Amino acid sequence: MPFIRSLCIASLFSVSATPVLAATYGPELQGFQYPYPLQHFTFQSQGKSLQMGYMDVPATGTANGRSVVLMHGKNFCGATWEGSIKALSSAGYRVIAPDQIGFCTSSKPDHYQYSFQQLATNTHQLLEKLGIQKATVIGHSTGGMLATRYALMYPEQTEQLGLVNPIGLEDWKALGVPYQSVDQWYQRELKMSAEGVRKYERDTYYVGRWKPEYERWVDMLVGLNKGPGHLQVAWNSALIYDMIFTQPVYYEFKDLKVPTLLLIGTSDTTAIGKDVAPPEVKARIGNYQVLGKQVAKLIPHATLVQFPGLGHAPQMEEPEQFHKALLQGMNAH
Template sequence: MAMSTSAQATTADELSNRSPELETFNYHYKVYYHALSSQRQNMHMAYVDVPPNPNSQPKNRTVVLMHGKLFCADTWTDTIKTLSDDGYRVIAPDQIGFCKSSKPERYQYSFQQLASNTHELLQALGISRSTIIGHSMGGMLAARYALMYPEATEQLALINPLGLEDWKALGVPYKGIDSYFEDELGFSATALKDYQRRVHYNGEWRPEFDRWIEMQEKLFSGPHRTMMAYHAALTYDMIYNEPVVHEFEYLKVPTTLFIGLTDKTAIGHGASPAVMATLANYAELGKSAARRIPEATLIEFETLGHSPHLQAPQQFYPALLKALKP
């Protein structure tokens, strides 16, 4: 299995005394680390690299998976297996500031920066062209990656991406990093579970979803809670300030939108009830995005929410594999 040459001697045990990197949360697939220098700091980017299943017919294609704000590379476990079994090589990074990757002391977060970091990782792995799949915040990042590196993007797939609407233009007031930080200091696993049940899964909850709550709880527990809250605040500010909706016309790659219609996810902190009532209309947002993206296909899931690949894998994966065929 290919490794980033810049980090080939680094192990998870050697990283255990650094900033919180989910040391006690084991991923299903082996984790590698890519060393990079960004914004005058040395850091490392964790990633999973899974080859095609030996029993499959290799497609000689690579798929890159971009996680959401409340998720990590390991959230893609079933997706990785499905794609590997179908003959794809699969790369799933943890973005800087998230999960098993570095939490730098200071960082100017932007989707351009995260896309650049990911592109550097792929170049280090010798991958010049790939299919990019993004979920939630990762959908915003995937779209930005395709806009920045169209020649390196074979196909684009967006799973209930954020950024399909411009919250500030629609009346959501600016909250600010300090206010986000105070909110994140109050992290509660119970509150997160209630939020995801209500907003992501249309009131449904299954035991397998508990793993992703545990993952976030491990990040925010212990002496590093303040650090994690600050990084979470910075990335909320990035999401609010950098919607991709205004640039959909410039996407130059075939794009598939997978939209769970019961999703209620939106950045709406401080918005009036009247404004909130206009947000997160994914039935319309998906259609609007599909009209504006030059080579777009829209696939809707009427009864599913923010994470259709987690909520109904038996329904989602056949649609995904079909969409990825050339």
């Protein structure tokens, strides 16, 4: 039976200020400042020369010889792991934080067959190039689905799996969420606004609360989507949403062979397509209070750490308490 542990989290204060988006960024997020030096990995995939942006941060504390790969979510980037990179590096880990193809500082090809297998393969090639033979792989949100796929494909190269409020803890299409075509997702992405992103993230990710430091990430996401490459960015984003909806990892949690740390903010309500779901479907999806416990029972070697009252991004809401729990979980392995 997985071990379940609850952590008491202090409440946050809401912030009503809503600054107006001022910046736009290039199609590979040119102009947005990353917290650590950005490097690029060029490789061939599906007949194209592509590049992945990534940060490779050495241990600043006493090096322990271990490496950690951080996989970002759909509305996030490698940069949003800033606090986690600092905490892990200070604890002695080498930290790799890539941007996946289609996201942030990486290529956004005209035509690409998106699959979690393909993104995992791309990441594995990056790690081979960096000489990393084994790593702890931590995924947040959509990155949790990718990290799960990576661990299923490369169990020998995965020392430990960490899932931070991953999406995909349920199969939305099987539960009755209507399918949306790539064209429909594309039209939605073209309409992105700072106000809309802020409201969605506040209501869904942060349990109705807002902190001024979240504005930087709204600026990053909307600035990319409103920049000179906005059509290409929106199209790739639509393809990625289709991948997320149609390629569940839920049925393979039982097949994971690596020790898995589930870090769950229990008040998260994220579910793809929730806004277009019938009321009776909407009412029963995205319940992380329940989903975390259910999936912890499906994964053979799972440890569940719950953050009561926190939402989709506990590493950003309460970083000190989150990183304490993360490092404890990694050291327990």
